[in-house]
Amino acid sequence: MPPDSPTPRVAPWWVERAENLLSSKDERTLDLGSLWELFERFAFVQENVEPDLLLLDVQARPELQALWDAVEARAYSVTEALDAAGDDVVQQLRTGDLVAAGFRDRWEGLGFTEAAGRASTAADDWLDGLLRISRITTGQNRPPFGQVNMASRAQRISDFLSITSPGQHDTIYDLGCGNGKFAITVAASSAARVKGVEYGQEYVDSARRNGERFALRNLEFIHADVRDVDLSDGTAFYLYFPFWGEVAHAVARMLGDVARARDITVYASGPRHDYGEHFLEQVSQGALCLAPQRLDFADVMVLRSADASRRA
Incomplete structure (x- = not known):
């Protein structure tokens, strides 16, 4: 690189995560547990990007504002889908369409094998998504x-x-x-x-x-x-x-x-x-x-x- 060439800007840590999240599966195709896993991934980015630092990131690279807006819009969509999936199970329990034995079979049947790179299981993701309870x-x-x-x-x-x-x-x-x-x-x-x-x-x-x-x-x-x-x-x-x-x-x-x-x-x-x-x-x-x-x-x-x- 010539001596007078500008030093390339390093992308903020959240950019790659945001791009990966935006390329994830359509939430309308996901079950309750998968929605919870995606919800937590969005929440991690949103909760760990400080507003003041985000402002500096956007000032340095204005195109990042559109990326952040897309993250927030998609996170809202995932949250709505998670709420709808959970409400469906709640309604089945409230009406008696899902009895105790059936409810137990549903979450136990998902299994207890930890997902790669995550300290969670399919059964935990389903229950945590239903209850909206972080570990x-x-x-x-x-x-x-x-x-x-x-x-x-x-x-x-x-x-x-x-x-x-x-x-x-x-x-x-x-x-x-x-x-x-x-x-x-x-x-x-x-x-x-x-x-x-x-x-x-x-x-x-x-x-x-x-x-x-x-x-x-x-x-x-x-x-x-x-x-x-x-x-x-x-x-x-x-x-x-x-x-x-x-x-x-x-x-x-x-x-x-x-x-x-x-x-x-x-x-x-x-x-x-x-x-x-x-x-x-x-x-x-x-x-x-x-x-x-x-x-x-x-x-x-x-x-x-x-x-x-x-x-x-």
Whole structure:
């Protein structure tokens, strides 16, 4: 290149992503899960291009304004298609055209194999698109001993349903339910009563709004410190590492007390240190017994009432 030639401008990082997005499949041909995957890709670009920097990009290369306008227009179209696909499923649930067993078959049948380059599965994309719940929710205050909300993976929800086989006489507690993916999915997939307990007000508000869309009579969200909730009617309890330390210790002790009074199943996922150890303490005290560990779910402890056989 001659010394007096101008230095080529490097395209902003978002340009290639935007061009790839605009060349993606027509949203009218995509199913719910594929629409969610495309929606998230558009959202990533829109949320990570700062307005001030975009203005500078356009000033340097005016033709980029048309590209950005096209991205926003297509993102709006994808959002509309996602809403329509989700509303169709919601309507089927509300009218009874889609029963619990059929709903479960629909998302489980999509499979749990992670897509290349994405920490997601077809079943998760379908559920997350239906519920409009991202896997990780940040930007909200965490209570002491609480965790950042992470939506449960579809395979874990499926495993819980297979282990507990909940029916109309069961009451399931999702302790630290966050935005409600597990609770809503289980309530729509079974006849059991499902209660989600959450300390964060914003999470509870979001979960309730989502739950109201489906008009599920077997679903309830409780805004409370889990230590203040009466869990005595529960038959199965789900915990996706929602808290640690003093709260985890108190909850494990509460579940131990319930296990001494009735037959329950506890599905607790998380590290052993400062979380799982509190449940294992209830095993050593004779309230719970621990099922054998499974390779596919190495971080999951399945615990049941130790006196179940005696009460049978």
